[in-house]
Amino acid sequence: MSEGGDNDQHDLIAVDVRMSRVGIGNRSILHDLSLSMRGGEFIAVVGPNGSGKTTFLRLLAGLLRGDGELMLNGTPLHRHTLRHRARLISYLPQDTRQPVWPMPVRDIVALGLLPFDADLQTRYGPHEQVIDRQLADCDLTAIADRPIDRISGGERMRALLARALVGGQPLILMDEPLTSLDPAHQLRLMQLLAERAAAGHLVVAVLHDVDLALHFASRVLAFDKGAILADDVPAAIYASGILETIFGVTIRGADTEGGHILAMRP
Numbered sequence: 001m002s003e004g005g006d007n008d009q010h011d012l013i014a015v016d017v018r019m020s021r022v023g024i025g026n027r028s029i030l031h032d033l034s035l036s037m038r039g040g041e042f043i044a045v046v047g048p049n050g051s052g053k054t055t056f057l058r059l060l061a062g063l064l065r066g067d068g069e070l071m072l073n074g075t076p077l078h079r080h081t082l083r084h085r086a087r088l089i090s091y092l093p094q095d096t097r098q099p100v101w102p103m104p105v106r107d108i109v110a111l112g113l114l115p116f117d118a119d120l121q122t123r124y125g126p127h128e129q130v131i132d133r134q135l136a137d138c139d140l141t142a143i144a145d146r147p148i149d150r151i152s153g154g155e156r157m158r159a160l161l162a163r164a165l166v167g168g169q170p171l172i173l174m175d176e177p178l179t180s181l182d183p184a185h186q187l188r189l190m191q192l193l194a195e196r197a198a199a200g201h202l203v204v205a206v207l208h209d210v211d212l213a214l215h216f217a218s219r220v221l222a223f224d225k226g227a228i229l230a231d232d233v234p235a236a237i238y239a240s241g242i243l244e245t246i247f248g249v250t251i252r253g254a255d256t257e258g259g260h261i262l263a264m265r266p
């Protein structure tokens with residue numbers, strides 16, 4: 001549940017990955033992963049298309065297995081029961097943005113509480129406040145009763161984000177959560193994720209917006225060709241020039257009244 005709810009595990013989350021190889025079929029996708037992540041971190045995963053970011057997130061979500069070890073709170077991830085995993089991990093995938101049923105936004109968001117309460121229908125009442133707060137956090141209050149197939153693409157994205165956030169799982173995995181959001185909602189989401197990290201959750205988000213990633217994240221993993229080329233704090237990642245190398249672009253930073261901003265050029 002969200003802060004104030006009955007999930008007190010968010011400050012205890014620890015993820016340790018030691019994998020020599022992660023493959024799909026015969027194809028090797030990731031190699032030589034060795035890192036630890038802890039609650040309190042907001043980790044941005046950046047890198048070119050096809051560099052392995054989604055595969056990395058799917059690995060953390062337990063949807064893929066590799067050669068080596070993936071420990072969640074000191075226990076191999078696959079030894080946790082599915083229900084326990086659903087209570088520990090919230091995962092927003094990259095490619096399930098189309099609604100299947102025309103459910104109201106409020107019901108879509110409520111589905112995010114299923115791992116904690118399989119009997120959601122009869123016990124909807126006690127969750128009302130948590131759901132209302134998440135709807136408000138994602139600026140959905142005004143459209144809470146609209147069917148999800150009759151709202152805009154950005155609004156739909158916010159509904160799916162609210163569903164992923166409402167349970168308050170300690171490990172939050174998000175694959176390109178800024179897609180379709182306008183600049184104000186992008187900033188709001190990054191603030192929400194930073195607040196979750198500050199409250200002890202571990203946030204791991206694939207982001208293509210380098211400026212927002214460096215501004216909000218506490219740590220950046222730069223992927224290229226299936227490996228983590230750099231793993232450091234944003235200022236060190238920026239200063240190293242690694243992003244220019246892996247993306248093949250020029251990145252210029254400037255100090256403005258609103259803070260340090262980045263611009264990319266060919």
Ligand SMILES: Nc1ncnc2c1ncn2[C@@H]1O[C@H](COP(=O)(O)OP(=O)(O)OP(=O)(O)O)[C@@H](O)[C@H]1O
Pocket residue numbers: 024027029047048049050051052053054055056
């Ligand atoms: N199901 C699959 N079977 C075989 N290869 C795959 C599969 N899914 C992804 N790949 C390959 O694995 C590599 C990494 O893909 P992945 O989706 O992890 O990249 P990504 O960094 O998330 O890319 P993007 O920024 O385009 O979303 C790519 O070369 C891709 O073609």
